[in-house]
Amino acid sequence: MPRTFLEKFKMLVDDIKPSTLGCVTLSKKGLHIKIGEMKTDVGLVKNLELSIGKIVEEAWAEPMGPTPFPSLTALREWDLKLLQRYKPFYLPFCDVCCLCTFGKCDLTGNKRGACGINMSAQQSRIVLLACCIGAATHIGHARHLLEHLIEKFGRRMPLDVGGLNVQVEAPITRLVCGVKPETLGDLEEILDYVETQVTHLLSVVHTGQEGSNLDFESKVFQTGMIDHVGMEVADIAQIAAYGFPKADPDAPLVDLGYGTVNVEKPVILCIGHNVVPSVGIIDFMKENGLDGEIEVCGLCCTAHDFTRYYKRGKIIGPISWQLRFIRSGVPDVVILDEQCIRTDSFYEAQRIKAPVIVASEKNCMGLPNRTNDPADAIVEDLVSGKTPGALILDPEKVGEVAVKTALKVAPLRKKFKAIPEVEEVLQRAKDCRQCGDCRRACPQDLHIPEAMKAAMQGSLAKLADLYDLCVGCGRCEQACPVSLPVHSFIVKAGEKKLKEETYKVRAGRGPIQDTEIRNVGSPIVLGEIPGVVAFVGCANYPNGGIEVAEMCREFANRRYIVVTSGCAAMTAGMYKNEEGKTPYEEFTGEFTAGCMVNVGSCVSNAHIAGAAIKIASIFAKRNLRANYEEIADYILNRVGAVGVAWGAYSQKAASIASGFWRLGVPVIVGPHGIKYRRMLLGRADREEDWYVYDARTGEKVYVGPAPEHLFYASETKEEAMVMIAKLCMRPNDTTKGRAIKLTHYIDLHKRLYGTMPEDIHRFVRTIADVPVTMKDEIIKILEEKGWKETVIPDPTLLPRLIRKKKE
Amino acid sequence: MAAEPWQTAEIPGPKKALVITKPEVVAAMIKRAKHPVLVVGYRAAEIEFEGGKLVDFIIEFSGKSGIPVVATAHMVSEFSKRGFKPASFMPAVDIGNRLVDPSWSGVDGKGQHDLALFVGLPYYMEWTILSGLKHFAQHLKTITLDNVYQPHANWSFPNISHEDWVKSLKVIIEKFEGGEKE
Ligand code: SF4
Numbered sequence: 001m002p003r004t005f006l007e008k009f010k011m012l013v014d015d016i017k018p019s020t021l022g023c024v025t026l027s028k029k030g031l032h033i034k035i036g037e038m039k040t041d042v043g044l045v046k047n048l049e050l051s052i053g054k055i056v057e058e059a060w061a062e063p064m065g066p067t068p069f070p071s072l073t074a075l076r077e078w079d080l081k082l083l084q085r086y087k088p089f090y091l092p093f094c095d096v097c098c099l100c101t102f103g104k105c106d107l108t109g110n111k112r113g114a115c116g117i118n119m120s121a122q123q124s125r126i127v128l129l130a131c132c133i134g135a136a137t138h139i140g141h142a143r144h145l146l147e148h149l150i151e152k153f154g155r156r157m158p159l160d161v162g163g164l165n166v167q168v169e170a171p172i173t174r175l176v177c178g179v180k181p182e183t184l185g186d187l188e189e190i191l192d193y194v195e196t197q198v199t200h201l202l203s204v205v206h207t208g209q210e211g212s213n214l215d216f217e218s219k220v221f222q223t224g225m226i227d228h229v230g231m232e233v234a235d236i237a238q239i240a241a242y243g244f245p246k247a248d249p250d251a252p253l254v255d256l257g258y259g260t261v262n263v264e265k266p267v268i269l270c271i272g273h274n275v276v277p278s279v280g281i282i283d284f285m286k287e288n289g290l291d292g293e294i295e296v297c298g299l300c301c302t303a304h305d306f307t308r309y310y311k312r313g314k315i316i317g318p319i320s321w322q323l324r325f326i327r328s329g330v331p332d333v334v335i336l337d338e339q340c341i342r343t344d345s346f347y348e349a350q351r352i353k354a355p356v357i358v359a360s361e362k363n364c365m366g367l368p369n370r371t372n373d374p375a376d377a378i379v380e381d382l383v384s385g386k387t388p389g390a391l392i393l394d395p396e397k398v399g400e401v402a403v404k405t406a407l408k409v410a411p412l413r414k415k416f417k418a419i420p421e422v423e424e425v426l427q428r429a430k431d432c433r434q435c436g437d438c439r440r441a442c443p444q445d446l447h448i449p450e451a452m453k454a455a456m457q458g459s460l461a462k463l464a465d466l467y468d469l470c471v472g473c474g475r476c477e478q479a480c481p482v483s484l485p486v487h488s489f490i491v492k493a494g495e496k497k498l499k500e501e502t503y504k505v506r507a508g509r510g511p512i513q514d515t516e517i518r519n520v521g522s523p524i525v526l527g528e529i530p531g532v533v534a535f536v537g538c539a540n541y542p543n544g545g546i547e548v549a550e551m552c553r554e555f556a557n558r559r560y561i562v563v564t565s566g567c568a569a570m571t572a573g574m575y576k577n578e579e580g581k582t583p584y585e586e587f588t589g590e591f592t593a594g595c596m597v598n599v600g601s602c603v604s605n606a607h608i609a610g611a612a613i614k615i616a617s618i619f620a621k622r623n624l625r626a627n628y629e630e631i632a633d634y635i636l637n638r639v640g641a642v643g644v645a646w647g648a649y650s651q652k653a654a655s656i657a658s659g660f661w662r663l664g665v666p667v668i669v670g671p672h673g674i675k676y677r678r679m680l681l682g683r684a685d686r687e688e689d690w691y692v693y694d695a696r697t698g699e700k701v702y703v704g705p706a707p708e709h710l711f712y713a714s715e716t717k718e719e720a721m722v723m724i725a726k727l728c729m730r731p732n733d734t735t736k737g738r739a740i741k742l743t744h745y746i747d748l749h750k751r752l753y754g755t756m757p758e759d760i761h762r763f764v765r766t767i768a769d770v771p772v773t774m775k776d777e778i779i780k781i782l783e784e785k786g787w788k789e790t791v792i793p794d795p796t797l798l799p800r801l802i803r804k805k806k807e
Numbered sequence: 808m809a810a811e812p813w814q815t816a817e818i819p820g821p822k823k824a825l826v827i828t829k830p831e832v833v834a835a836m837i838k839r840a841k842h843p844v845l846v847v848g849y850r851a852a853e854i855e856f857e858g859g860k861l862v863d864f865i866i867e868f869s870g871k872s873g874i875p876v877v878a879t880a881h882m883v884s885e886f887s888k889r890g891f892k893p894a895s896f897m898p899a900v901d902i903g904n905r906l907v908d909p910s911w912s913g914v915d916g917k918g919q920h921d922l923a924l925f926v927g928l929p930y931y932m933e934w935t936i937l938s939g940l941k942h943f944a945q946h947l948k949t950i951t952l953d954n955v956y957q958p959h960a961n962w963s964f965p966n967i968s969h970e971d972w973v974k975s976l977k978v979i980i981e982k983f984e985g986g987e988k989e
């Protein structure tokens with residue numbers, strides 16, 4: 001069977017006799033063949049025109065936009081416009097570069113290294129490298145997934161991701177590539193394109209290529225954009241093929257938390273991001289009448305994704321729960337697929353005598369490849385302990401081996417655990433030398449020595465206090481000179497909390513319906529729904545996950561549209577209100593004011609970007625097809641959306657964020673996010689930075705710093721909340737909409753900062769923008785600041801969108 | 808004197824902060840500076856200081872030395888509660904970003920600063936911002952007043968005990984008794 005676009009192209013061309021060929025063009029847009037006359041077995045064909053880019057294009061009346069399958073530089077001008085306003089502020093990790101054998105080079109004070117690169121370009125290069133890693137991870141995942149799904153379901157499987165409710169099934173792909181995929185097979189050429197791009201982009205970081213930091217940054221944006229395409233491909237493929245919830249606001253509420261697992265049963269734990277092996281397990285269980293006999297639970301996005309397939313699956317929690325859950329001894333078999341897996345999880349599983357199956361080529365953990373061995377032989381070796389783990393690259397076989405092993409090994413293991421008993425903690429704490437090395441290794445600077453001192457004196461209370469703040473990294477244990485298992489001590493002390501973790505999260509619903517977009521498009525663009533806030537990303541939280549839940553509640557109660565995905569979606573579900581309800585039970589799952597919408601796993605982030613794009617295309621009827629710049633300009637100026645990655649740690653989070661930046665959506669990260677080494681910050685005090693064109697007149701109009709930043713690390717939750725409200729303001733807000741947004745901004749500012757904001761004058765364009773209830777107070781401020789009225793333009797940064805050129 | 812970064816792995820590279828051995832030197836540097844500024848993070852409201860909080864000391868210090876204060880995060884509310892109005896308040900990354908721009912007019916409109924003191928930010932935020940300033944703000948010197956070694960500053964205390972740190976800060980403020988221009 002032909003597999004890639006190029007193979008298909010070759011076959012087609014092989015079939016055509018050269019003499020009959022009129023014209024063949026192969027460009028980045030795809031293949032276009034024009035044939036005057038051709039004799040074939042079926043007869044004579046005249047005037048045939050064929051595009052491979054898709055024959056289905058015939059059914060898509062929308063004209064092709066300016067940038068289909070954009071090259072590395074196709075959107076450079078747009079990027080430079082953004083970077084002119086949101087200039088990079090670099091925060092190097094260290095003074096040197098050590099990338100090649102010329103080095104190490106000392107770049108202190110923006111000096112140049114042996115290859116000629118200076119510190120700012122070097123920092124942007126590292127950002128690009130991180131984003132390439134992130135994008136390659138999603139795209140590689142998408143390719144693996146797609147190959148498997150095509151093998152199982154065939155190329156012609158339609159991409160139904162929401163029936164009649166979702167006509168725009170792949171908004172990012174349509175926008176970026178200019179094609180409209182209809183089947184699984186159609187996704188292959190899209191991956192061909194993004195894979196090629198990743199290769200080019202990665203090559204840019206080689207010593208002696210790009211030298212300008214701004215060009216590196218433009219390529220960072222390109223990486224983020226193609227990452228979004230890759231994520232979209234992965235998620236729509238798995239939604240369509242596996243029948244995940246299809247844009248369903250009422251996706252089922254599924255169990256979340258350690259306490260939801262029935263520890264009396266054999267327990268299979270899946271960790272990672274690729275759902276395919278978990279599906280193998282669930283299918284094998286069902287086919288063999290074992291559904292309900294075994295607990296299937298998971299950590300990270302694999303768990304999100306299998307609960308979209310199997311609502312009895314349990315989500316334990318985000319990445320930071322890996323050590324504590326394995327050490328608890330509850331899992332009888334551990335399945336590792338790919339991404340965000342602790343690389344010591346194999347070792348940790350051995351400590352609790354749980355066999356390990358690794359199920360991804362990307363993560364072999366040094367284990368023998370048993371893919372071609374009979375399942376029962378592998379089971380026997382795992383159960384007897386002859387081998388502690390096996391690499392199995394066939395997901396169906398993973399299913400069989402995992403289930404059979406779990407059933408046999410569970411009675412033998414008896415939930416053997418690696419967490420000490422209370423007595424042992426109290427006893428061993430006496431070995432603590434109070435050296436402080438654990439604290440100096442702890443990314444959270446937790447006061448471990450004090451807690452140890454209390455434990456020496458017989459109290460675990462201080463250790464228990466650390467439970468919520470600990471991100472489960474294990475660095476304290478590595479640092480301890482007397483090898484105290486500090487993290488295990490904390491988990492033991494917090495065991496009561498751990499066991500009481502019983503929550504609900506709405507299974508990932510996938511895309512937002514076109515109809516939902518139609519309903520909210522107008523109030524969002526006019527500003528009457530004050531904003532769309534997406535809580536996404538990992539769990540490297542500065543003060544525990546509760547801050548995410550608090551922020552979600554705050555903004556859902558204020559009738560913002562609140563969207564979640566990935567680890568953040570789990571975390572938000574782990575905190576109940578006074579009535580004992582999680583945010584998912586408290587707020588609607590429909591994409592509307594005051595909602596709490598979990599789109600799904602990391603790759604489902606594509607639907608958040610997709611929703612912003614669909615507002616421009618479905619609601620505002622802007623052409624979508626390969627029309628990136630115009631749509632991004634629309635979103636930047638009109639769609640009050642903000643991403644919040646409060647615990648972002650990964651390279652994937654970096655590339656996801658950069659896809660949002662290029663699209664005009666600002667991203668806030670928590671304080672650890674400053675370690676991404678580069679912020680993109682606007683300067684509210686530089687008036688000249690905040691002019692846009694009024695598309696009606698061509699006049700340049702001051703619109704204030706809206707949105708003020710593109711990428712920004714916040715020191716505290718309070719700061720983030722004020723900033724979320726502020727970053728939702730957009731030049732296009734109507735007076736009514738701006739008044740609503742200002743009300744929230746001022747209200748949060750007064751509550752959390754104890755004072756009026758000092759920049760209100762920058763956001764008031766006409767007196768009608770001023771919230772009625774605060775009129776007197778604000779007008780006084782405006783007078784003091786020498787405020788002048790401006791007009792509300794039809795805002796754009798793109799001169800070509802000016803309808804009437806200024807004389 | 809050699810000092811180790813507070814977080815063991817935060818190794819900076821060739822250029823490391825000079826260690827403040829005599830707190831009087833900090834006072835002298837502030838006095839010598841043409842236009843100093845003090846950036847105060849949210850932890851100043853949490854850190855104990857002589858029965859009160861660090862923020863109480865900062866208010867007294869700013870009053871005596873005349874050094875303008877920038878409150879980051881939600882610290883402005885802690886200052887307001889105590890009846891003190893900082894010269895400005897803004898996110899930590901914003902003050903960092905403004906400090907690298909030689910044409911910035913400063914927190915008080917009197918032009919870019921030549922000395923920035925930091926205190927009370929989360930260790931890793933302070934460390935990254937100080938690194939940004941070390942590499943990209945050649946017009947600026949930086950001092951951290953925290954009790955831990957911040958290798959990317961120009962001057963920092965080593966990792967010292969709470970008691971020694973309190974003593975050191977008191978020595979600094981004493982140098983301003985009776986007014987800044989003493
Ligand atoms: S890449 Fe350039 S700066 Fe880095 S080590 Fe090599 S020569 Fe030095």
Ligand code: SF4
Pocket residue numbers: 438441442443444445446448466469470471472473474475476477486487490
């Ligand atoms: S495991 Fe927890 S306590 Fe230990 S270093 Fe990591 S965050 Fe700190």
Ligand code: SF4
Pocket residue numbers: 431432433434435436437438439448449452479480481482483484486
């Ligand atoms: S590193 Fe170990 S010995 Fe040192 S204070 Fe921490 S727990 Fe005690």
